[in-house]
Amino acid sequence: MSRCVPGFNLSTRPSDCKINIIGPPANFKVGRTTKKFEILNSGYNMGIDTAKAFLAK
Numbered sequence: 001m002s003r004c005v006p007g008f009n010l011s012t013r014p015s016d017c018k019i020n021i022i023g024p025p026a027n028f029k030v031g032r033t034t035k036k037f038e039i040l041n042s043g044y045n046m047g048i049d050t051a052k053a054f055l056a057k
Contacts, residue, residue, distance in 0.1 A: 022054055 010019065024030075030043035 020054070022050060 013019070024043075024046070028043060028046065029039050034040055034043075
């Protein structure tokens with residue numbers, strides 16, 4: 001059961017629903033308490049680059 005959307009369950013999704021999970025790489029340096037702009041900006045740009053690479057497939 002997803003903790004983000006109440007009542008949402010992956011096993012009962014519509015058959016035509018495709019879910020792609022894109023997780024951060026092991027070298028992702030941003031944590032919950034990260035405050036350094038350089039690290040946050042690097043993580044943000046990593047996410048943008050990863051999304052672009054995924055959408056280009």
